[in-house]
Amino acid sequence: MKLKYVKKACQATDQIFNKLIKNFHFKTEIEVADFILNEIKKKSLKPAFPMIVASERNHHHIHHYPKKHKLSGFTIIDFGVKYKGFCSDMTRTLFIGKPKKQDLKLYNLVLKTQQNCLKRIKIGQPYKDLDIYARTQLQPYQKYFKHTLGHGLGRKIHQKPKISPHSKDKAKFGDIITIEPGLYKKNNFGIRIEDTVYLGKKTQILTKSPRKLFIFSKRK
Numbered sequence: 001m002k003l004k005y006v007k008k009a010c011q012a013t014d015q016i017f018n019k020l021i022k023n024f025h026f027k028t029e030i031e032v033a034d035f036i037l038n039e040i041k042k043k044s045l046k047p048a049f050p051m052i053v054a055s056e057r058n059h060h061h062i063h064h065y066p067k068k069h070k071l072s073g074f075t076i077i078d079f080g081v082k083y084k085g086f087c088s089d090m091t092r093t094l095f096i097g098k099p100k101k102q103d104l105k106l107y108n109l110v111l112k113t114q115q116n117c118l119k120r121i122k123i124g125q126p127y128k129d130l131d132i133y134a135r136t137q138l139q140p141y142q143k144y145f146k147h148t149l150g151h152g153l154g155r156k157i158h159q160k161p162k163i164s165p166h167s168k169d170k171a172k173f174g175d176i177i178t179i180e181p182g183l184y185k186k187n188n189f190g191i192r193i194e195d196t197v198y199l200g201k202k203t204q205i206l207t208k209s210p211r212k213l214f215i216f217s218k219r220k
């Protein structure tokens with residue numbers, strides 16, 4: 001039952017993100033947040049947690065709530081919904097303006113790290129090994145990875161298992177977790193890519209929104 005509901009929550013999240021991208025005309029963080037909230041309401045669902053929309057100057061704050069701040073540069077959008085009491089959690093990072101070569105390099109590093117982590121998940125494996133693996137993948141930028149690689153979710157947005165460098169939990173069949181590497185540096189960059197994942201016979205990625213970097217021009 002639980003998996004079914006988390007899947008539904010993830011599908012709704014993908015649909016809303018898709019709509020956001022197709023209608024992208026937003027100027028400020030709060031406009032993006034309002035659009036998403038409205039779409040969640042239209043589906044008669046609730047947000048799983050206070051959404052994060054964090055653009056330049058704010059994107060290094062890991063938990064930043066949307067403001068009237070103008071969108072510029074890397075823009076992190078982190079949201080989820082609750083479906084019959086079960087959560088989804090997804091983050092995508094967009095770029096507003098023209099990314100520099102170094103921006104693309106950093107984005108691709110986070111993406112590659114996330115994809116490699118997803119491929120590496122194995123039942124029985126200590127989660128701390130996966131977290132440490134992510135940090136080695138992010139070298140030489142690993143000091144800018146300022147949170148844990150992921151977390152369990154279900155009825156609560158953060159629950160067991162722990163996926164951190166000190167976790168004592170091991171990957172087990174049936175786990176529902178997030179994998180969310182990121183890089184954050186004040187006045188420089190803020191990038192995170194996160195998916196909700198189910199550990200079945202195979203690893204199933206339940207949030208399926210595109211992971212390529214969407215680039216939009218700045219609005220005046």
Ligand SMILES: [Mn+2]
Pocket residue numbers: 089151178180194
């Ligand atoms: Mn998360």
